[in-house]
Amino acid sequence: MSLLVLVRHGQSVSNLQNVFTGSLDVALTPxxxxxxxxxxxxxRGFHFDTAFCSDMLRARRTLDIMLRQLGQADIPTHYNAALNERYYGDLQGLNKAATVQQYGQEQVDQWRRSYDVAPPGGESLHQTQDRVVAYYEQAIVPPLRHGQHVLVVAHGNSLRAxxxxxxxxxxxHxxxxxxxxGGARVYELDSALHIKEMRDL
Structure with missing residues (x-):
């Protein structure tokens, strides 16, 4: 049996400021x-064989804190932009509440939550999924097939995808x-990588 754990990074400076972050490389807050x-x-009690992470600061810092706390800082770690947050294009750096005032809640919800509609100049969730899933299949599936326990630290939209x-x-849906x-999702997978059990921590 293999184990896959997906973790979203901790609160970032942009999360606190309520702005669209996307590819802006911001730090964690305290x-x-x-x-x-x-x-x-x-x-605690989980042992990971390898970790995969976005190459953005907020995800890297989250992974570093977690592995040190778990006493597993020496496991192989792989950083790749394929796991980075969705690119929000022209919305990046804008306050979300002010954007709603300008464009309306319905339009902003469509940009933020829909699968196929991209924000102006940015990526749709579908486009984000294309790169995330390609990397998952190429890099993360092989250790899972060998029964390894894998930790992935990324972002709200790359993990939604x-x-x-x-x-x-x-x-x-x-x-x-x-x-x-800081949210974590745990998957227990069988030898064919079918989900046997999943839960949030």
């Missing part, structure tokens, strides 16, 4: 560092999927 520690505490793929969510900062 609360975000605490969330990483709290998530690691929930994973991966969870949609893993759990066979419809485009309608994924609109309502919210992953909190």
């Amino acid at each position: 609360k975000g560092e605490e969330e990483a520690q709290e998530t690691a505490a929930k994973l 991966l969870r949609m793929y893993l759990e066979h969510f419809s485009a309608e 994924v609109k309502g999927l919210e992953i909190p900062t």
Whole structure:
């Protein structure tokens, strides 16, 4: 049996400021560092063979805190931009509430939550999923097939895209999927990588 654990990074400076972050490379807040520690505490007793991570600062810092807290800082770690947050294009750096005032809630919800509609100049969730799933199949599936326990630290939308793929969510269902900062999803997989059990921590 293999184990896959997906973790969203802790609260970032942009999360706190309520702005569209996307590819902006921002740091964790003190609360975000605490969330990483709290998530690691929930994973105490888990042993990971390898870890995969976005190459963005907020995800890298979350992974570093978690592995140190777990006493597993020496495991192989792989950083790749394929796991980075969805690119929000022209919305990046804009305050979310102000954007709603300018464009309306319905339009902003469509940009943020829909599967196929991209924000102006940015990526749709579908496009994000294409790169995330390609990397998952190429890099993460092989150790899982060998029965390894794998930790993945990434972002709200890159993880929404991966969870949609893993759990066979419809485009309608994924609109309502919210992953909190520091949130962890655990999958127990059989030898064919079918999900035997899944749960949030």
